[in-house]
Amino acid sequence: MGRGHMARRNTNRRVGIADVAEKAGVSHATVSRVMNGNAAVDPGIAARVRAAAVELKYQPNPVGRSLALGKTDTIGIVVPDLANPTFQAILRGLSIAAAQDGYRVLIADSSEVTSEEAILAGEARRRCDGVVLCAPRMSDAELEELAPTLHPLVLINRTTIATNTPSLSVDYGQGIQELAQHLVTLGHRRLVFLSGPEHSASNRQRLVGLDQFREEHPEIELQMLHGGSNFDSGHESTEAIIASGATGILAFNDLVAMGLLSGLHERGVRVPEDISVTGFDDIPFAKYTTPPLTTAAVPINELGSLAWRRMREQIQQAGEAPSQAQDEFSPRMEIRKSTAAPALKPAS
Amino acid sequence: MGRGHMARRNTNRRVGIADVAEKAGVSHATVSRVMNGNAAVDPGIAARVRAAAVELKYQPNPVGRSLALGKTDTIGIVVPDLANPTFQAILRGLSIAAAQDGYRVLIADSSEVTSEEAILAGEARRRCDGVVLCAPRMSDAELEELAPTLHPLVLINRTTIATNTPSLSVDYGQGIQELAQHLVTLGHRRLVFLSGPEHSASNRQRLVGLDQFREEHPEIELQMLHGGSNFDSGHESTEAIIASGATGILAFNDLVAMGLLSGLHERGVRVPEDISVTGFDDIPFAKYTTPPLTTAAVPINELGSLAWRRMREQIQQAGEAPSQAQDEFSPRMEIRKSTAAPALKPAS
DNA sequence: GAATCATGAGAAAGCGTTTTCTCAGAGCGT
């Protein structure tokens, strides 16, 4: 009844490097060297250590490892709203890409609470080797101040002026202009923009784009309606949209557009015969709505994986070149069935 | 030009407990005590320490803390597919609930690769204080063996027989029966079940439920069609569905149903006039499809937060009561517009 | 055959905390 022969007793205590060392008859140091393939270790001893390791099912404790190495092999991402498919897609792309390089991702949802963002980002940074900040709602000033603190940092849908921070952004201004242009080309003369969250930088970009559009098309009536970023806000805008008398609706994003589509359907308004509707983002659901949604496609999947690439670059070349890549994507028009020429007799 | 007056030099090196101790003229230990409000510390000294801490913007290093405390304040979640809205919702609920108790969540996507699950779960467990395993595709045997290893573990959509592991599950068998019953009550006599991923436990539950349904309704024709779990597989099944001659379709989940809805629409088949379609899960999009989808609602949001509660219970009472809560939810029927009585003349 | 060098393994010093242990000094009772 000695020891070592009783199979499972893993409840007792976690097997550590010391156990392996003892079993193999070497020191901790040697075990560590073998596990990390570091210095040259006598092949015989190495084999013995490895055998002991597998027999004991030894798995190095990541926390101890992190403390010693000063890195956690983890990156953090903070998003304004995990319920939004766009951010979900980014998270997914990031996670999968990072996993391929042996990194994990820690998530933080700020729930659109601007004041939480900085705190969450800071906390995440302390636990991780880097942070990707996704569409932060905080002010430019705050962002500028925070950025250096977070340093291995990647920004999505936001840029900094002063700091050398890689950023991934989408040209929402151009995208919304193209959508508006598409509607005008179809023959629409009265448009509505159903705007998004106030603090969203991408919403501001859309507004700027539309200002430009207005200058170029003074003959077009373009109303602004305040909305939100989700289904419900689109749905709730139904009456206002109908009341507007417009025939072409530019929704803030696909979610809003879908909510609106649903509301219009309930009210018996036909899309696209009576009203044309466009979205933005091209979330996976967009092409399955009825009618399929005309939208501006954002390379939603690439965004996450590219974010990881930019992060990896910074982590690897710690301190070398500034590496402030500023990637900007141009959305691609996806003309589907939710837009068409307006009915001949103009409303009202 | 002494020191301490030059504002930012945080690039230099992270400020540690030692810096605070030095500035306050006390030992590390005292700083730690103050920060954690542990033993009674002289109020004067405590104030001095706190002042030094805020001035230096000291934030304890979580890795060091984790090593000393043996806990990371982080839990891991492994999901088969982060692209699935159901898992996204669970992740979100979990993340938000955990955050309220000061915990973060680390994510791992197994991409439906069964063999990866155990590895990912193990890795996650080593970095975290617990793991929630979401709809694992692995075999029962493997799960039984793995479960004790992961111990603070919560299972979603899967149960273990032997082990005392809290689990959250949905009675898919009952749900699918109720949906089938709903169709029969409407007058449908020829049904099709569009099944899901082979290794999915919830798919097996549906099949078992339908077997029971068959026994109770020998007069009903119920075909099985092999499908998948996403949009595309639903869309691709369109032809087969039409060819089946059935009037009532039970899709594996809402995603599949939506894909099918889209396919049927393209083919000019009217829903629900020509064919009735049901989904499962009641993802947020389900009520915005056209027509709105009849489905069995899974409390998708609660699932995540309840998972956290079960996890917290285990973490807190480490080793006390077995606490093997087995929560089972009964889906709630959401009768919407995608189901109706079949056309009077039965097909073929 | 002796001096030099490469090789490889153990000892020990971190990494940044928390916590136990220890001890100095203050307050109290008799």
Add this chain to the structure above:
DNA sequence: ACGCTCTGAGAAAACGCTTTCTCATGATTC
């Protein structure tokens, strides 16, 4: 006024690992 308990702070050990430093052993060279 002496010894007792009690409070509170510093010293040091622990957490689990990596890595530098050091030194012994065996190989190499003139």
